[in-house]
Structure formats: structure tokens, C-alpha cells
Amino acid sequence: MLAAGLISRREGAGVSPGVVYELTPLGHSFHDGPLRALATWAQRHGHELPAGDYQVLP
Known part of the structure; x- marks a missing residue:
């Protein structure tokens, strides 16, 4: 999905760094x-x- 441009990935900062994934437009x-x-x-x-x-979810 990242390679297709459906999501973006960025490195988190701060005391507990991590990775944040978000939907792109x-x-x-x-x-x-x-x-x-x-x-x-x-x-x-x-x-x-x-x-x-x-x-099957409602």
C-alpha cells in the first residue's frame, strides 16, 4: 500500500519514537x-x- 501511494509513512519523534502510517488523499x-x-x-x-x-460484521 505504501508503494502504491495509498498510505504514507513517517518516523515519529520524541521520547518514544515510532512509525506513523496515514492514508494519503x-x-x-x-x-x-x-x-x-x-x-x-x-x-x-x-x-x-x-x-x-x-x-460478517454488522
Whole structure:
């Protein structure tokens, strides 16, 4: 996702440095478009899928 430009990575500073990942504008458009559509589809049709090791969230 980083290489595709969907997220950005920056080094944190301070007493407890770490790494911070954030959605880029492109990442936000992916979240608000295809991922939201997929979630809507899963809510509507998840019960039609064969039983497996997954869970459909409300």
C-alpha cells in the first residue's frame, strides 16, 4: 500500500519514537469508494457465502 501511494509513512519523534502510517488523499479515495462498496456488498450478501473461517460484521 505504501508503494502504491495509498498510505504514507513517517518516523515519529520524541521520547518514544515510532512509525506513523496515514492514508494519503488517494488512500482516502480508495477507502471511500471501492472499500465502502465492498463492505456494503458484504453486509447485503455475506449470508449467501458458504460457511468458513470468517465473520460478517454488522
